[in-house]
Amino acid sequence: MSTGTARRRTPAEHAQRHAAAARGTGTLTGVGTAALFILRRNWLRLAIWALVLASMIPVVYDSQQQAFPTQAARDAYAQVANTPAVAAMTGLPYAAGSLGGILVIKIWMTLAVALAFAVVFLVTRNGRADEEAGRTELLRSTALGRHAYPSANYLVSAALCLATGLLISLLCLSVELPATGSWVMGASIAGTGLAFIGLAAICGQLASTSRGANSLGVALIGLFYFIRAAADLQAEGVNPSAASWFSPIGWAQNMRAFGEDNWWPLLALASLGLAGCLLALRLESTRDLRAGLLPERRGPAAAGSFTTTALGLALRLQRSSLIGWFLGAAVSGLFFGSVAQAMSSLLDPENPFARNFVGTGHSMLDGVLGIFVLFNALLAGAFAIQCLGAARSEEESGRLEQQLAGSLARGTWLGAHLLIAVLGSGVILLLGGYLTGAASQGSAAPALLAGACLAFWPAVLSLLGLQLLAFGYVPRFTTAIAWAAYGISVMAAMFGGLFSLSEDVIRATPFGAIPRMPAEDFSWAPLAVLLLISLVLGAAGMGRFNRRDVLAN
Amino acid sequence: MASNAPAIEVSGLAKNFGRTAALSGLDLRVETGQVAGFLGPNGSGKSTTIRILLGLLKADGGTARMLGADPWQDAVALHRRVAYVPGEVNLWPNLTGGQAISILSKLHGEVDERRRAELLDLFDLDPTKKARSYSKGNRQKVALVAALSSRAELLLLDEPTSGLDPLMEQVFTSCIREAAAQGRSVLLSSHIFAEVEKLCETVTIIRDGRTVESGRLAELRHLQRTQVTVEVAGNPAELAGVPGIEELQLSGATASFSVDPDLLPGVLAALAAHSPRNLVSAPPSLEDLFLRHYSEDPALPVSARGGER
Numbered sequence A: 001m002s003t004g005t006a007r008r009r010t011p012a013e014h015a016q017r018h019a020a021a022a023r024g025t026g027t028l029t030g031v032g033t034a035a036l037f038i039l040r041r042n043w044l045r046l047a048i049w050a051l052v053l054a055s056m057i058p059v060v061y062d063s064q065q066q067a068f069p070t071q072a073a074r075d076a077y078a079q080v081a082n083t084p085a086v087a088a089m090t091g092l093p094y095a096a097g098s099l100g101g102i103l104v105i106k107i108w109m110t111l112a113v114a115l116a117f118a119v120v121f122l123v124t125r126n127g128r129a130d131e132e133a134g135r136t137e138l139l140r141s142t143a144l145g146r147h148a149y150p151s152a153n154y155l156v157s158a159a160l161c162l163a164t165g166l167l168i169s170l171l172c173l174s175v176e177l178p179a180t181g182s183w184v185m186g187a188s189i190a191g192t193g194l195a196f197i198g199l200a201a202i203c204g205q206l207a208s209t210s211r212g213a214n215s216l217g218v219a220l221i222g223l224f225y226f227i228r229a230a231a232d233l234q235a236e237g238v239n240p241s242a243a244s245w246f247s248p249i250g251w252a253q254n255m256r257a258f259g260e261d262n263w264w265p266l267l268a269l270a271s272l273g274l275a276g277c278l279l280a281l282r283l284e285s286t287r288d289l290r291a292g293l294l295p296e297r298r299g300p301a302a303a304g305s306f307t308t309t310a311l312g313l314a315l316r317l318q319r320s321s322l323i324g325w326f327l328g329a330a331v332s333g334l335f336f337g338s339v340a341q342a343m344s345s346l347l348d349p350e351n352p353f354a355r356n357f358v359g360t361g362h363s364m365l366d367g368v369l370g371i372f373v374l375f376n377a378l379l380a381g382a383f384a385i386q387c388l389g390a391a392r393s394e395e396e397s398g399r400l401e402q403q404l405a406g407s408l409a410r411g412t413w414l415g416a417h418l419l420i421a422v423l424g425s426g427v428i429l430l431l432g433g434y435l436t437g438a439a440s441q442g443s444a445a446p447a448l449l450a451g452a453c454l455a456f457w458p459a460v461l462s463l464l465g466l467q468l469l470a471f472g473y474v475p476r477f478t479t480a481i482a483w484a485a486y487g488i489s490v491m492a493a494m495f496g497g498l499f500s501l502s503e504d505v506i507r508a509t510p511f512g513a514i515p516r517m518p519a520e521d522f523s524w525a526p527l528a529v530l531l532l533i534s535l536v537l538g539a540a541g542m543g544r545f546n547r548r549d550v551l552a553n
Numbered sequence B: 001m002a003s004n005a006p007a008i009e010v011s012g013l014a015k016n017f018g019r020t021a022a023l024s025g026l027d028l029r030v031e032t033g034q035v036a037g038f039l040g041p042n043g044s045g046k047s048t049t050i051r052i053l054l055g056l057l058k059a060d061g062g063t064a065r066m067l068g069a070d071p072w073q074d075a076v077a078l079h080r081r082v083a084y085v086p087g088e089v090n091l092w093p094n095l096t097g098g099q100a101i102s103i104l105s106k107l108h109g110e111v112d113e114r115r116r117a118e119l120l121d122l123f124d125l126d127p128t129k130k131a132r133s134y135s136k137g138n139r140q141k142v143a144l145v146a147a148l149s150s151r152a153e154l155l156l157l158d159e160p161t162s163g164l165d166p167l168m169e170q171v172f173t174s175c176i177r178e179a180a181a182q183g184r185s186v187l188l189s190s191h192i193f194a195e196v197e198k199l200c201e202t203v204t205i206i207r208d209g210r211t212v213e214s215g216r217l218a219e220l221r222h223l224q225r226t227q228v229t230v231e232v233a234g235n236p237a238e239l240a241g242v243p244g245i246e247e248l249q250l251s252g253a254t255a256s257f258s259v260d261p262d263l264l265p266g267v268l269a270a271l272a273a274h275s276p277r278n279l280v281s282a283p284p285s286l287e288d289l290f291l292r293h294y295s296e297d298p299a300l301p302v303s304a305r306g307g308e309r
């Protein structure tokens, strides 16, 4: 992997090079040591990625075998499998009449894309992130060759891909799927990873921060995913359009495990990976340490007048997080709504486990909707705690001190953060509930479900109240206390019955206290009590915060 | 608020963190329009004092007044007239340096936009870069530009030059001189003596949360003793009896001692009688005074402590 071999060298240079090689100062010297070092630093991460991804194979295989136990069932499925949704999300169902083909439909895309994410994060972690943190500087000053550490980084990532692919193939073989298909299955997933190592390596040269490198890598995964989705949507039967060849994910799909079992796209995938790594090494020798080839993103030279207010600043700091949570609530609402009907007809009313979740009061559909309302409330609760947690991190980082050293009252500052957490959680509840109803194809009125979700607002507020109390009295433990309280409330509301907690105990926790409409009937009392608790706790916490020392750590 | 009140008036200030006493009897006074140095080794309580003055920490004892008001009760109103530069500047990594300057300077009261542009230029700071990419020095510059572009009457600066290179330190020095010329009051905390000596009219030296010395630099200089090292032909131990010679240390034919400047003529006359072969005399140095307060053992001879100048 040395660079500059194309150039003619003078005899003197040759001599120098030979001498250097003899002394062990080539650009790759120490690549083995570096690889061991990277392995030591990442082995747990690597093991988790490989094992979690590979373990999906037996899990999904079992469930599919149960869903389609007979060849007749699989043939029936093959008739209806080719829908635009399946083509766009997971690829064309070219072998839906076999268990191997069904396995590909259900899990191949997830595994391939997940492995691509894994290598992007891994290459950045041991590449650009190290450089950003100044660790690379330290390494360069040692006896390691110039290309040794980055090469080791790429090699370790490649090893992850190969190990994951091998495990997948072996697990496929272990459930007695066809041998060739099993090997192509593992190879096509490993190949996707290899290709993205090359792309991630280049991203690490372009961006100057690890965030930037990761964002670029993830954007490439997204881009290539959409290219192949478009190609699969424009398929003729189960053959994708030619656009599929513009995406490495498409190349890997075209290996068609358990179908045609093509091997040759693997060569293209591996070549892309190798070419990317070589180019990255080349680029690395032409640039300064810590610099990126892309210019750093600039921003405004001054803040707008709204951003300089307490509320404006808090909103600006939370902007991307707010967008993320709102999108999450919308997507999960749409998802819940669209599966509500199907789920309630799937659930066996006699199954005690199912009963435990959906309750015994109303119809199965209402029970399922009630569960979704609760899920949405849990989402809003997690958002609220994370959002108010920003107040604590402002204090911890010392940025609060600088703001309060200005003419900003403590109450105004904390009030701004609180307002966003309170209103934001309200928006999540309404949005999630409304969209669940809207996507439920008439199973429930959107406004009704929005209201059912909003009934959980006092539960969320009571958790915020406790968080404020902790922030006032024991600021160092705010985060721990808030999440512990949240975790206990979630466990009680979701699994309390399974753990044979008494009804009274469950009713004494925030999410358990609120009537779970439409499965249960509405009543004001628990809402009023929780609201009162929120106010008392919140006021006590706020009052204490006004009187305590502001301390950075 | 009384216009003739001192900018800062602190007496007997005490503050405990759990069992550690950060401050125990700290006195500090800064007159209006004065540039005052606040010197002390790391951990001596400078930042704690400034945080109490900013109403971020509540004192456990003693009194503190700033611009004639109570720093805890009147915090918000007071902060319109005060600008602060912390020792460790933390910025929002996703915002640009320029956005951070806008936010911070608005909090310090009225902003002078023209001055802001000048300062950005002087400190050679690119305000369009994300704060994530700033070095410690650049973060410090952000806080300095924000503080200096405000029209605050009082500047509280907590080791403001700790991340600046020498060139930027010069820019800082001239900015503080300018602020002083405009009649603003400045409290400059530092653990580097030379910085205070360069800029300040008065200095307060603290150690272990206590004020150990304070006054005008000129007066303090006068209080200092001249250091003499001399090699004599006879027995240097005989010098012990000479009036004015103190802290005498002997090694072979060499004697080191300190002398009150007023008694120097008599001492020199006495030395002449011992036929000195070599004599080194160091002028009274404030750094020595400072180092004397730093060192654990106050009896240690000043000459043995040597500061770099």
Ligand SMILES: Nc1ncnc2c1ncn2[C@@H]1O[C@H](COP(=O)(O)OP(=O)(O)O)[C@@H](O)[C@H]1O
Pocket: A551, B017, B020, B021, B022, B040, B041, B042, B043, B044, B045, B046, B047, B048, B049
């Ligand atoms: N938040 C805190 N918790 C515990 N001890 C502290 C805290 N802040 C400061 N101290 C202690 O108080 C003393 C004075 O610290 P500080 O005011 O930061 O000193 P300086 O600014 O002069 O270096 C030190 O001993 C320090 O360890």
Ligand SMILES: [Mg+2]
Pocket: B043, B046, B047, B048, B087, B158, B159
């Ligand atoms: Mg300090």
